[in-house]
Amino acid sequence: MPGTTNVNLLFTTLPGTDLSVSRVCLGTWQFNGGQADITWSGQEEKLSKAIVDKALETGVNFFDTAEAYKNSEVVLGKALEGRRQNAVIASKFGQNHPEGKVEYSAMDIENALTQSLTKLNTTYIDLYQVHWPICVANMEETVQQLKLEQSRGRILHYGYCNFGVENMKAFQLAGGKPVTTQMPYNLLWRAIEHSTLPLIRENNLSVLAYSALQQGLLTGKFHNAQEVPEGRRRTRLFNSQSTTLAKHGQPGMETETFQAIGEIRKISEELGESMSTVALSWLLAQKNVESVIVGCSSVQQVGENCRVVPLKPAIIERLNSATDQVKNLLGDNADLWAAESRMK
Template sequence: MEKVTLNGTDLNVSRICLGCWQFNNGKPTVNWESQELKESKAIVDKCFETGINFFDTAEGYAGSEETLGECLKGRRRDAIVATKYGFGRGTEPYTAEQIDQTVTKSLTKMQTDYIDLLQIHFPSFIKDKDETITELKRQVALGRIRYYGVSNFGPKNLENYADLKPVSNQMGYNLLWRSVEYEVQPICKERGISILAYSPLQQGLLSGRFNSIDDIPVGRRRGKLFADVGDSPARHGLPGCEKEVFEAVNRIKSICARENINMAQASIAWLLQQDAVPVVIVGAKNPEQVVANSKIIKLSDSVVKELSDATEEVKAKVGRALDQWVDPDRCE
């Protein structure tokens, strides 16, 4: 597995990061089925076998930090762990004291004495900019965190919180969700901020498994690609763009079939060949998915362009919306 050092850090990470949202210790959520601890451990075992050393979790992922801590017992020093604060107090912003308390809880849950990368889950969790910057720097000085970054920060927030100087910005980015390309990507590229791209397979759509909206589990139809109607669990109130999405998926399938390449691997490769994207964050239901996702391929420039062209209509329909889930946008 190829590794890269994130800009402004000494974190030498695998280009595939395991997203640990699905680590729920047998307690399913609206987005993920039940995953027992032994299955999560088998997934982490396979990550180490394939050279994946980067793991992303969050305070707001129920059971995830605790499960990851159990899975990393005896090998914490071999892993790079990123977590996020936010949602532990509902939607309320965090004071310096609350950041400190949350770091303590995360350290305890993950059975570790340091966090490699602490991220602010959404800009709304910042109560006071200067206080937050001071506290994050204090946490670094104490050795409780090594570096800090942000998550879901759009262009306005990247400007408003420029003094924060994050090393990374975790953003939803994939062939079907390309809104970061308008403004976020150029800003991150200019400032040397690494984009950690989450949802690279758009919750399975870019794996080629789903041929129509009826094939997609209801819990995965919350995003703005799907209309907020009927039995949809969405809460954005927008019309979606299912027609454009499935037309694009079929075009991608055709390109991959012609090139004799796996659609999921092509989707991940396309992302890793975009500006300012050193890492993609991919979840896994089982160890086999880890193996499949770890096989990074190199696409020709012409195929990269073809894949981009195949999703231009979806990009235009989505526009500059960065928040897949809520309207108005929380990532402005």
């Protein structure tokens, strides 16, 4: 369409780094080597590689993984074999300690990084992140270890994920100089706009927005809660009674969520664009959002989930209005799954 932009033309250099990354990042939580988890069904390694092939062909050079994602680092490492130099890899430590520990000491971080490097078949990770604040045993020790690994060349830059206002301030007081913050952010999940995003902007951090399509809700595929796979009904958008997998114990906001989805669908149809395109384009129009993280369950979805277009201010305002009620119901708690936020 005239005036559209494809992701292979959209790159940004993350402020404070020399990392030139695509503004759409491929999330690899689904790269599980065929072993389903609580959220995603099994994805065979062959398909994951084909998705990476298509992503690189499309222009995506940014890949996000984590120690905690089942088999993801191994599968991504194999998929990038022989072309590591063409990729920017972000990974995270936490929530997968062999002894079941939640809080990581400096030695735990060092060991986790060593394991990640081995799994990814690389000598360095471009962006290494603390997965959750609950993974931190001691903030100063964590910051010192990240700086040490940076001096060793095993990581190039560091950031954090799921950090709330108090966590961010504590990290800064400990001497940390993160370049990115990874947060759940999309049209249906705007909780960070209340208090976290203003501080992020004050500190000029780059936002990596995960669940950019709200686990498929913003693709337009689902028309009611019953159509959504049970593992994806664990979030606070849904009534906790709809699945035994939910832990938040709240009534959710299903009516308001699907009303908002209906309005986004209407706006998208008026524009002649898919809901995915409109949702990602809205997100990339937000200040400090440098890259959006999307997952793919098929090769076809790579193209569908990586297309962005410029949106007029009036359209952005209509999208804001369509989702304001859900934003207000969510309140300041940006945690997707917990009634008491783990993002302090």
